[in-house]
Amino acid sequence: ETGVTQSPTHLIKTRGQQVTLRCSSQSGHNTVSWYQQALGQGPQFIFQYYREEENGRGNFPPRFSGLQFPNYSSELNVNALELDDSALYLCASTMDSNWGYTFGSGTRLTVV
């Protein structure tokens, strides 16, 4: 399987709710990173997983959490949603970061 697939493409949630975003990476891509991109900004690093363990985290609160599974899929969970969480969430994966990252098409989250 080629490419990185994210689901859902869009969703709308109410402030205070919880959300789970999903990402399916290419076979062999044992590193996955999640990014948040606000309108007009570059992507901001949330966290990274390597072989199912978190091995790097950006300046995001603990209510942002994740999981990576043996089948190269991963999840981003956000609890207690706030209006400022509205953004495009991007998943990226790689077999070796020296070879560059492949990005998914993103999930557009709107919190109302």
Add this chain to the structure above:
Amino acid sequence: KQEVTQIPAALSVPEGENLVLNCSFTDSAIYNLQWFRQDPGKGLTSLLLIQSSQREQTSGRLNASLDKSSGRSTLYIAASQPGDSATYLCAVGVYGGSQGNLIFGKGTKLSVKP
């Protein structure tokens, strides 16, 4: 802390023109630099990847250069077409830290007019 800056923030050109997008970074300790294209509301498509030991990479009408010592990269687009209209992002690859392995600029929004 590594910072990546892209100039200009927006650019509008007539079809057929050659153009250059600029990217600068503050810390030369990078292992690669990647240029991406992003269409409105969509994900990132990788255009070119330059390793830190390389000076340039080419793909079709695109040519990217890297001068690590001066902290600069350029993306040259030849004979621009309306289909090139998108936001172009550069990202430097670094080893870990709170910023992650890939640090982005804010992008240059390109509009190519027919």
